[in-house]
Amino acid sequence: MNILILGSGGREHALAWAVKQNPKCDRLIVAPGNAGTATLAENADIDILDGATVVTFCEENAVDFVIIGPEAPLAAGVADACRAAGLLTFGPSAAAARLEASKAFTKDICDACGAPTAAWARFTEAASARAYVQAQGAPIVVKADGLAAGKGVVVAMTEAEALAALDEMFGGSLGAAGAEVVIEEFMAGEEASFFILTDGTTALPIGTAQDHKRAFDGDTGPNTGGMGAYSPAPVLTEAIQKQAMDEIVLPAIAEMARRGTPYQGVLYAGLMIQDGKARLVEYNCRFGDPEAQVLMMRLGAQALDLMHACAEGRLTGARVNWADDHALTVVMAAKGYPGAYAKGSEIRGLDRCPEDSRHMVFHAGTVETDGRILANGGRVLNVTARGDTLEDARNRAYAMIDHLRWPEGFCRSDIGWRALRK
Numbered sequence: 001m002n003i004l005i006l007g008s009g010g011r012e013h014a015l016a017w018a019v020k021q022n023p024k025c026d027r028l029i030v031a032p033g034n035a036g037t038a039t040l041a042e043n044a045d046i047d048i049l050d051g052a053t054v055v056t057f058c059e060e061n062a063v064d065f066v067i068i069g070p071e072a073p074l075a076a077g078v079a080d081a082c083r084a085a086g087l088l089t090f091g092p093s094a095a096a097a098r099l100e101a102s103k104a105f106t107k108d109i110c111d112a113c114g115a116p117t118a119a120w121a122r123f124t125e126a127a128s129a130r131a132y133v134q135a136q137g138a139p140i141v142v143k144a145d146g147l148a149a150g151k152g153v154v155v156a157m158t159e160a161e162a163l164a165a166l167d168e169m170f171g172g173s174l175g176a177a178g179a180e181v182v183i184e185e186f187m188a189g190e191e192a193s194f195f196i197l198t199d200g201t202t203a204l205p206i207g208t209a210q211d212h213k214r215a216f217d218g219d220t221g222p223n224t225g226g227m228g229a230y231s232p233a234p235v236l237t238e239a240i241q242k243q244a245m246d247e248i249v250l251p252a253i254a255e256m257a258r259r260g261t262p263y264q265g266v267l268y269a270g271l272m273i274q275d276g277k278a279r280l281v282e283y284n285c286r287f288g289d290p291e292a293q294v295l296m297m298r299l300g301a302q303a304l305d306l307m308h309a310c311a312e313g314r315l316t317g318a319r320v321n322w323a324d325d326h327a328l329t330v331v332m333a334a335k336g337y338p339g340a341y342a343k344g345s346e347i348r349g350l351d352r353c354p355e356d357s358r359h360m361v362f363h364a365g366t367v368e369t370d371g372r373i374l375a376n377g378g379r380v381l382n383v384t385a386r387g388d389t390l391e392d393a394r395n396r397a398y399a400m401i402d403h404l405r406w407p408e409g410f411c412r413s414d415i416g417w418r419a420l421r422k
């Protein structure tokens with residue numbers, strides 16, 4: 001099989017690493033890719049937000065299977081364009097990807113199937129939204145309806161913060177994404193991520209993870225795209241996974257099919273767990289980044305078989321073969337991230353890090369110039385390890401970081417603390 005993976009982050013390097021280990025993979029191309037994907041696949045610099053460009057590229061390169069990593073091409077309808085051209089494709093249609101692209105749509109789906117989630121209301125103008133916040137009081141959560149690259153959610157601990165967020169969003173700070181606003185009840189509890197493959201009717205859970213959104217140790221500092229993750233997430237017990245499947249995930253998949261927009265791909269359910277019960281925080285229509293890095297480390301080559309079965313509508317009877325293992329990834333970011341940061345500093349010591357089924361440094365924002373690896377983004381490397389226990393995985397990952405020489409970068413030193421404390 002000739003396979004094309006769309007995207008350029010650590011998630012896509014991890015997907016490429018897992019897919020490449022499967023003997024069914026012949027040629028592997030990542031578009032646009034990064035310095036890490038270039039070591040195990042061909043990189044292709046094409047516009048992945050343009051469906052026609054992707055289809056033409058697939059036809060010219062005899063691509064048999066397209067795997068779409070990030071949300072932007074999904075929301076832009078690239079999966080629709082590929083499927084319309086007869087290409088086997090992993091990833092939801094634009095209509096199904098609204099589960100991530102519109103928060104109000106997700107809440108409608110939850111209401112239609114009675115799924116447990118925060119109480120909510122939607123607004124298209126400031127006055128009634130402000131009145132609602134004043135009536136409900138704080139803490140309260142204000143969300144721009146559309147995709148806002150992680151900037152669209154304000155968990156407001158005071159009424160003033162919530163009102164300020166409304167002024168910003170209705171003032172146009174997020175453009176069209178903030179034209180509609182969802183206001184939600186604040187949910188207390190522990191957050192975890194649950195990953196499910198679905199072909200539109202059948203659903204197969206493929207793992208759990210927890211990430212660390214804050215930039216600095218002790219969960220302090222600004223919110224980021226994720227500074228590290230581990231899998232499995234001990235808070236998502238078998239019983240809670242079953243409850244989440246029965247009350248949240250399976251009804252949503254059935255509702256999407258009933259509406260004529262079946263969901264095919266990976267469904268990432270962000271859950272809030274309190275008193276032994278899960279409620280839905282949000283859906284994402286892709287693998288998480290850096291959660292994919294730990295999931296791929298644990299799934300290995302079978303990830304391709306599972307995504308292939310999903311895309312072909314053959315998930316009935318598919319099974320995940322789990323080892324009793326743990327994976328952990330530490331994100332190394334450029335100093336300044338998630339604010340302003342410099343590009344172009346050299347990362348040394350990568351050649352001293354082992355690369356095998358227990359250790360991998362996945363590249364996120366990197367570029368290779370004259371044989372040197374240079375930082376080229378905010379999140380730059382995902383130092384990932386697998387072990388028999390979470391502690392073992394953690395120790396292996398931080399031992400790899402000790403080999404790296406990159407003074408312009410930083411990482412958190414406490415990835416996994418919540419689970420290791422248990």
Ligand code: AMP
Nearest residue numbers: 118141150153155184185186187281282
């Ligand atoms: P998002 O940017 O959509 O991933 O949401 C950011 C984060 O906001 C989530 O991961 C949660 O930590 C938090 N969050 C969103 N909705 C709620 C809620 N209703 N109650 C508490 N926290 C929330």
Ligand code: GLY
Nearest residue numbers: 225226288289290
């Ligand atoms: N790590 C969170 C996300 O991918 O959305």
